[in-house]
Amino acid sequence: MDRRNFIKSSCTFCVAATGLTALATMLQSCATIHVFNGTIDNNSITVPLSELVEKETVIIKSKNTESDIALVKSKSGEWKALLMLCTHASNPIVFNGSAFMCNVHFSEFNMDGVPKNGPAQKPLKILTTELKNESIVIKL
Numbered sequence: 118m119d120r121r122n123f124i125k126s127s128c129t130f131c132v133a134a135t136g137l138t139a140l141a142t143m144l145q146s147c148a149t150i151h152v153f154n155g156t157i158d159n160n161s162i163t164v165p166l167s168e169l170v171e172k173e174t175v176i177i178k179s180k181n182t183e184s185d186i187a188l189v190k191s192k193s194g195e196w197k198a199l200l201m202l203c204t205h206a207s208n209p210i211v212f213n214g215s216a217f218m219c220n221v222h223f224s225e226f227n228m229d230g231v232p233k234n235g236p237a238q239k240p241l242k243i244l245t246t247e248l249k250n251e252s253i254v255i256k257l
């Protein structure tokens with residue numbers, strides 16, 4: 118193999134390997150994000166425990182809430198409901214698989230809802246939850 122063909126085939130391999138690695142990372146982070154479409158009833162959303170089996174975080178979407186809600190399992194096994202609304206200027210935040218991000222001014226919140234990077238200074242709002250009839254009831 119001459120020098121030109123060697124460089125060409127090496128570059129092709131590197132581009133393919135980089136692309137596959139990036140794709141695998143994206144698919145892995147997508148695989149960890151679970152979504153539950155909830156409905157509001159009596160100013161609350163009920164999430165069956167069967168929806169939470171073997172999950173650490175579930176994003177609750179509902180048409181009539183001001184933002185999505187993240188149900189996050191603590192190390193002790195309890196679930197916490199975080200309102201996914203940035204505390205800097207009330208914009209929706211997104212879950213990236215390991216933290217919550219605001220794409221407006223780039224605040225970042227940890228899995229407890231505490232700001233890791235500003236400008237947000239206050240933690241995410243925690244909604245009251247109740248365990249009832251094999252479900253978690255999130256009070257809005």
Ligand code: FES
Binds near residue numbers: 208220222224235237
């Ligand atoms: S609105 Fe989220 S960081 Fe400013």
